[in-house]
Amino acid sequence: MNSPINPEADKRLVHELSATAEELIHQHDKVARTWDSQDVVPWENAVNYNPSFEWSPEIYPLDQGVRSALYVNELTEINLPYYTNTLLMHAPDNHPLVEWSRRWTSEEWRHSDAILNWIRLTGAYNPHEMETGRVAQMRSGDVPQPGSTAELICYTIMQELATAVAHRNTAKHLDKERGGRKMLGIVAGDEMLHHRFYLELGKAALQIDPDTMMIAFKNQYLDFAMPGLSIPNFAEHAQAIARADIYSEKHFHEEVVMPVIESLGLFAIEGLSSEATQAQERIMGRSSRFERRLQKIAEKERNT
Secondary structure, eight states: OOOOOOOOOOOOHHHHHHHHHHHHHHHHHHHHHHHHHHHHHHGOOOOOOOEEEEEEEGGSSOOOHHHHHHHHHHHHHHHHHHHHHHHHHTTTTTOOHHHHHHHHHHHHHHHHHHHHHHHHHHTTTHHHHHHHHHHHHHOOOOOOOSHHHHHHHHHHHHHHHHHHHHHHHHHHTTTTTTTHHHHHHHHHHHHHHHHHHHHHHHHHHHHHHHHHHHHHHHHHTOOOTTTTTTTTHHHHHHHHHHHTTTSHHHHHHIIIHHHHHHHHTTTGGOOOOOHHHHHHHHHHHHHHHHHHHHHHHHHHHOOO
């Protein structure tokens, strides 16, 4: 059960993060790559077919897990309007986080556009099923809704990194000739820059109010879910993606949670309130149980 975040503490945190957010935006602008989604799609290699009537898996033979990853990755990216709305709900007027949210939106839009154009170009996924999934996903309006800015920061630190991992691991399964590896690599690079923004914002927030941030991280870690659970047949696709070694609980623990915990130094923070100390202990306990569970699964797989 989530622990409530004190609204006044959260409000003070947002106010005190203003200068840091503004500086992080300037840093982001210095390293962010400007690119056009149409420039990363190899139009010269377009498959000549009528996608409404003639699509088949043979057009671009792929493991089902890779195809599922393309489907889930695209539908996750395309749900952008709801994410933007969520971000802006926690950004006070004239706060740098408003500017960041809009900048983030403009950069994220390229991802869904590039991936969808590439899928249509190469025939990597059934376009009719993709459109049906898009409509269902966007009609649901079902996206994570952190209840405070502190929780939003903690969620996005993990979510942006998880998205980068999923794109990067999907890219490894695609050939260079059709351009998918390069395209998803560029998208993953963007996601890492977004992750860096939120990670540095989180570090600053921990310096300001470690109690509130520890509780917020515990809330988001224990209930973490990627923003794609409303995608049609999500569980089936998630299983295929895990079997393809693209994204699973193992990736979440080893490539997302533990690096974030280490970067934030959550286990080394001292002098916390009793409630924040309990939150810290629950984070430690959950991560340890996760590690033991993964070890047992690995041992079972080695013995079969």
